[in-house]
Amino acid sequence: MWGKGLITGMKVTWGHWFGKKETVYYPEEKLPMTERFRGGHLAFDEEKCIGCKLCAISCPNAALDLTVSVDENKKRHMESYVHRIGRCMYCDLCIEACPTKAITWDKNYEFASYFKEDMTYDALVEARNRRGNNE
């Protein structure tokens, strides 16, 4: 009978009036990010960093721009840690390359911006600000 398939299809859609909701009310309700989630800004740990620049070398798109200074004891210090989000592919190669695990993703995915300048930030400044706020 012509139309039988249409009615069967309608039954499926009507059945969902009574089912469980598949969506969440963003932004009131947010989905939890997974443990391995790659996204957001880089959370930089100044104390762990040894200034080896392996992260910048491993980046396929040169998204990391680092300035390292060497003191009189030949110890390396990070002066700036600029991350250009516009170039970043979130491939995780920088984080995997880090021998001391000094960088991680901060997992905050809400960083869309109106201006191009906001897509470049210094992870070192952000880390110091965060520490200043905590103290």
Add this chain to the structure above:
Amino acid sequence: MAQTEKYVLNMGPQHPSTHGVLQVQVELDGENIVGAKPVMGYLHRGIEKLMESRTYVQCVPFTDRLDYVSAMNNNLGFCMAVEKLAGIEVPERAEYIRVICAELNRIASHHVFIGSLTNDLGSATGMIYAFRDREKILDLFNIICGARMTAHYIRIGGVAADAQDEFLRDTQKFIDYVPEMLDEYNKLFSGNEIFQARMKKTSIITKEMALKFGMSGPNIRASGVDYDIRKIDKYGAYGKFDFDVPLGKRGDNWDRYMIRMKEIAESAKIIQQALDNMPEGPYMAKVPKVLRPPKGDAYHRVENTRGELGFYIVSDGSTKPYRVHIRRPSFVNLQALDTMCKGMLLADAVTAFATIDPLMGEVDC
């Protein structure tokens, strides 16, 4: 006296901000199509050239951006080509995880096919159903690698991280759900008379034509050619699994749709076998930190969601590939568009385009 003439209509989307940008110049005689010429290049990023200036490890995330709805399969193709070139042995557990991820990605990609097809045929509801289920797979990818689409999970020598129990448990849950999901799709679309009328006996590609065009993947199998690289080459762990290759008879739009529905069930069968026999052991082979494959070249092909995806890599013994060429199935399959559209009505061009299932990231590369 009335005068008639043929005219050319540009079918889009062509705006640079949209993701799949293909222009089709459709030559029309009234509402009948006389010719359809795809114009591409809007999404060209020069990935082959970009790879020449990156190390082998750095090349892998670029393959995610080729066919961005089946990134795992692209990763697999490139990594296997490099492994062939450098003579790297992959641990068994990694091979199994790779198969699970590649097949999950095949299902997710077929969800996009079903969703966009039903949407193009005027049923936006259909798209929501397919995308609801695709979301379940993307969530699984989010657990295992932290990304939903651009996975960059399969690496040279194995996989980036071991599969957690949570991932394996949730994958099993999804596989248990697949029969119910397919039943719902069959009730919703396959049985629908309007859907059938639009799909059956339209845009037929015969066996001979499909072979002449060099088509591959579900599109050639819909024409009745038994050509599945998973069966022919048995690459990776595919030789260990038992699965069928669904074939079509007529090569029309309906067959191309049904093949993909059947492939979802077959992929689920493969994943189930992989989950049941998952071996223990390392997930990554010992790969030197600075990878320098010996001088020479290698070609490796995998069965991507859209057909035969091949990577040809030439090495000059340095850390970067001298040349990479990618054989992209969508690009080759798109040749058939003109033949499929000739003699059809304008509305059928949309259906023909949807059932070829080209992905512009891969066409333009």
